[in-house]
Amino acid sequence: MIRTRALLGVTSALITHLRRHVVGYLALALVLGIAPAYAAGSMVGSAQIKKNAVKSRHIGNGQVTTTDLKKGAVTASKVRPNSLTGAQIKESTLAIPKVREFYGTPGTITTTTTVQLTGLTKEEVDRSSFLVFYNTAAESADSWYPAPGLGSGAIYNTRWFIGATGPGAYYLTLRFTTPDGSGGYASQINLTKLRVVVTTLPAP
Secondary structure: OHHHHHHHHHHHHHHHHHHHOHHHHHHHHHHHOOOOHHHHOOOOOHHHOOOOOOOHHHOOOOOOOHHHOOOOOOOHHHOOOOOOOHHHOOHHHOOOOEEEEEEOOOEEEOOEEEEEEEOOOHHHHHOEEEEEEEEEOOOOOOOOEEEOEEOHHHOOEEEEEEEEEEOOEEEEEEEEEOOOOOOEOOOOEEEEEEEEEEEEOOOO
16 A cells, blocks of 8 residues: 555656656757657648648638639639629620720711721621711711711701621611601711721620
């Protein structure tokens, strides 16, 4: 019994000693090169980390970089709504309408004038909407009249149509008519500017 008590006393004293001097012993072990790698602050292998053990609080702010993310890891569901702006988006990857402008040649015309729609294909023409604006010398240089519609002073009307001289060779013709549209407008018109805005929807 006495021996047992003595052994227990020694064991208890040894444990107390180790607890008080554990840092010193670890330092000694590091010097001798016999401590585990992670005790020296080295990276811990993935096999030593329990599943789902690493939390947000364990990661320093700004420590996760682009190279740490697996390709395709960030999906749409992980992106905060309305957080991406034009600077973060490559426009060429978006299915957005394509807008182009074409201009006619100023000059004195009688009844019709034509604008070449260079570069438009048949498929694009079929998916496009057209806005036509013009101005004449009788109006302020800052004015624009839409076509179709009545012109300056309602003395004539306008119409337009699209035609082609061959594959991919489309043009728009602006026609000036009498106010009721029953015939061509016979007087000369001094056209100062003509603009056609073409908006083409993406291919389905």
